[in-house]
Ligand SMILES: NC(=O)C1=CN([C@@H]2O[C@H](COP(=O)(O)OP(=O)(O)OC[C@H]3O[C@@H](n4cnc5c(N)ncnc54)[C@H](OP(=O)(O)O)[C@@H]3O)[C@@H](O)[C@H]2O)C=CC1
């Protein structure tokens with residue numbers, strides 16, 4: 001009963017968190033575009049953060065910009081993205097533009113001296129990623145902070161999950177990121193090649209990021225990849241559904257799948273993006289030539305949105321074999337792990353059960369800007385480059401072109 005109450009309370013507070021007064025020196029954020037994701041990823045999380053003020057928004061259509069600002073209580077509306085970026089009262093830019101516009105507007109914001117919280121996937125391809133994350137602006141003294149917003153990785157549930165196994169002993173990973181219904185129309189930015197769309201760039205980017213995180217390594221081989229194209233008449237360079245398999249340097253493998261059009265047959269899987277980690281069998285010699293073989297499997301339900309609900313199920317089967325290799329005993333154990341906030345809270349490790357992945361991410365971003373240690377969780381620029389390199393390699397295996405490089409970078413080259 002208590003856990004049902006906790007579920008409702010947490011999910012209510014996720015969307016209506018307690019609002020706190022802002023401190024002197026709070027960071028003033030500006031949003032590029034009246035984006036659908038911004039309320040979830042920034043505007044709501046900012047309500048419970050004393051050091052974040054959502055101060056401005058810019059949208060291409062002033063009517064839309066004003067309506068958005070009014071709805072979300074944003075005091076300043078700029079006519080253009082450039083005006084927002086050059087507003088001296090703004091400290092940080094949140095960039096939730098379509099993927100294909102991430103590079104150009106992030107570079108502009110960094111040049112204007114703003115810190116940037118950049119939606120995932122960071123940019124269109126590895127060429128842009130190298131140019132952005134290795135930009136000289138980022139290695140200067142007092143360089144602005146730049147973060148690719150892989151929000152799930154900041155949540156305590158993901159950090160707990162990573163402590164449950166040793167990366168080098170992982171044998172196989174399976175990640176399924178499905179949507180139960182066709183939520184996005186076929187003309188959505190997600191399915192537009194010139195805006196660097198594609199399911200691998202969308203849901204698939206979480207799958208790619210999570211397997212890289214689990215192995216703490218880059219795949220040696222993209223073993224196979226396949227995709228379901230868009231219906232006739234739509235962009236032929238877009239993967240509406242995608243599957244890929246990888247092999248990692250420790251010999252382990254991974255299968256990822258992401259789809260924007262899920263059939264009823266996969267609805268059960270679709271209800272919560274699922275992740276399964278199988279560990280290599282672990283042999284331990286015990287007395288009189290006998291040995292124990294431990295087989296461990298970890299199943300993480302809803303790793304992308306753990307704030308709503310999640311379950312990390314650790315199953316261990318231990319077989320005892322005699323000297324002839326005959327199984328003489330089998331033991332099973334099951335343990336469910338969950339973490340909505342840090343096990344031990346402190347000044348550095350702040351969090352509440354209702355904090356979303358985005359709220360933990362915002363905490364880390366502000367800590368970084370303020371030069372504080374915080375939880376230590378971060379997505380490093382080199383990591384973001386490797387992420388885009390693997391996305392490019394996967395598109396190559398799919399027989400599709402990498403997402404297009406911005407003209408501004410092509411011209412500079
Ligand atoms: N972290 C997360 O959980 C999620 C992240 N995302 C990421 O956020 C980004 C935006 O996604 P989402 O909010 O769903 O997108 P939207 O469809 O809401 O588009 C975002 C904004 O892009 C602007 N835009 C600029 N140029 C164009 C153009 N040529 N065509 C269409 N829109 C344009 C629009 O701004 P204007 O208002 O000025 O017209 C729009 O408000 C993507 O990178 C996506 O991957 C998306 C969903 C979830």
Ligand SMILES: O=C1OC[C@@H](O)[C@H](O)[C@H]1O
Pocket residue numbers: 202203
């Ligand atoms: O980042 C994302 O997460 C949620 C999905 O609905 C969305 O397509 C994707 O961009």
